[in-house]
Amino acid sequence: MNLTTRTLLFFSIGILTSSCVSKSQYEMLQGDLDVANNQLTEYSEKLKGYTDQIAACEQEKERLKGDIRTSEATINAKNEQIRQLNEQIADIRAQRDRQVEQVGDLTVLSQSANENIRETLSQLEQKDKYINLLQAAKTKADSINLALAVNLTQVLKDGIEDDDVEIKVDKTVVYINLSDKMLYTSGSATITSRANEVLGKIATIVKSRPEVEVMVEGYTDNVPIKNDCLQDNWDLSVKRATSVVRVLQKTHNIDPNRLIAAGRGEYNALASNDTTEGRATNRRTRIIILPKLDQFYDLLDPAQVPDEE
Numbered sequence: 001m002n003l004t005t006r007t008l009l010f011f012s013i014g015i016l017t018s019s020c021v022s023k024s025q026y027e028m029l030q031g032d033l034d035v036a037n038n039q040l041t042e043y044s045e046k047l048k049g050y051t052d053q054i055a056a057c058e059q060e061k062e063r064l065k066g067d068i069r070t071s072e073a074t075i076n077a078k079n080e081q082i083r084q085l086n087e088q089i090a091d092i093r094a095q096r097d098r099q100v101e102q103v104g105d106l107t108v109l110s111q112s113a114n115e116n117i118r119e120t121l122s123q124l125e126q127k128d129k130y131i132n133l134l135q136a137a138k139t140k141a142d143s144i145n146l147a148l149a150v151n152l153t154q155v156l157k158d159g160i161e162d163d164d165v166e167i168k169v170d171k172t173v174v175y176i177n178l179s180d181k182m183l184y185t186s187g188s189a190t191i192t193s194r195a196n197e198v199l200g201k202i203a204t205i206v207k208s209r210p211e212v213e214v215m216v217e218g219y220t221d222n223v224p225i226k227n228d229c230l231q232d233n234w235d236l237s238v239k240r241a242t243s244v245v246r247v248l249q250k251t252h253n254i255d256p257n258r259l260i261a262a263g264r265g266e267y268n269a270l271a272s273n274d275t276t277e278g279r280a281t282n283r284r285t286r287i288i289i290l291p292k293l294d295q296f297y298d299l300l301d302p303a304q305v306p307d308e309e
Helices: 003-018 023-156 193-207 233-251 276-282 293-299
Strands: 165-170 173-179 212-218 259-263 284-291
Touching: 173 193, 193 233, 212 233, 233 259, 233 284
Parallel strands: 212 259
Antiparallel strands: 165 173, 173 284, 212 284
16 A cells, blocks of 8 residues: 555545544555555565665675675786886896897807817917927936936046036036035135146046036135135136136147137125135135027927927
8 A cells, every 4th residue: 555545544534533534444454554554564575675685785785895895905006016026027128138039149249259169279389399398308408417426426536536527417417516625726726736627527528428518617715815816716816717717728639619608706605704624615616517508499499399299
């Protein structure tokens, strides 16, 4: 029953109650009123149900709006992640392009480096040949010097005291230290007869070795000397060296082109000049047997390295 019907019903009832009606009519109207009240109650309950449904729908609507806002926030976050990932992808692509370019540069550098390495290896190979040549030459020189030292020791050992002669091998040379008392008369450069015998034995060995030269070095102690013939110890050391050289040349026929005379004076001492024994040690003559200089320089010439077979 709609609102208009209910209004007419109530209006009719009012009219009827205000006038005299029959009992039957009243009862009929009362029944209609009860029906109308029951319907009103029923409709009120339905209205309440609809109202509750509307309220529930409004709550669901608000919940859905919240879900929409959450979804929009999630979508925005995902979009930001996508944007960042796109930037990262762009950076990675840029790095890749740079690396590709660098690889190309490295390829060029590697080709150049390979050429340099091959050239360096070739140079090292040549140096290895040269080093092997020098090592072989040194081994040969060591063998020759050892044999020379043995021969000199054998020929000089007879009739000579150990402290009068010393034979040593030092690197590429053989040297003989001869005492002052054996070689010269006291305070002079005059060779003694005993010294002449020793120098003759040395000359025999030297003449059998045409590939060597002979350097004679004179040494003195630090006691000053000065007379009509000598000005100082420099002068005495040189004159003693030249005296030995002259004997080797003139008496024992050593080619003078192979002879060198040098004076060292009181310097390069072997012992202290503060004692008699030390000064006696320092007064000496050293005969050095060494390879000819041109042969030595040949060893240092890379052009002398033989070609690889």
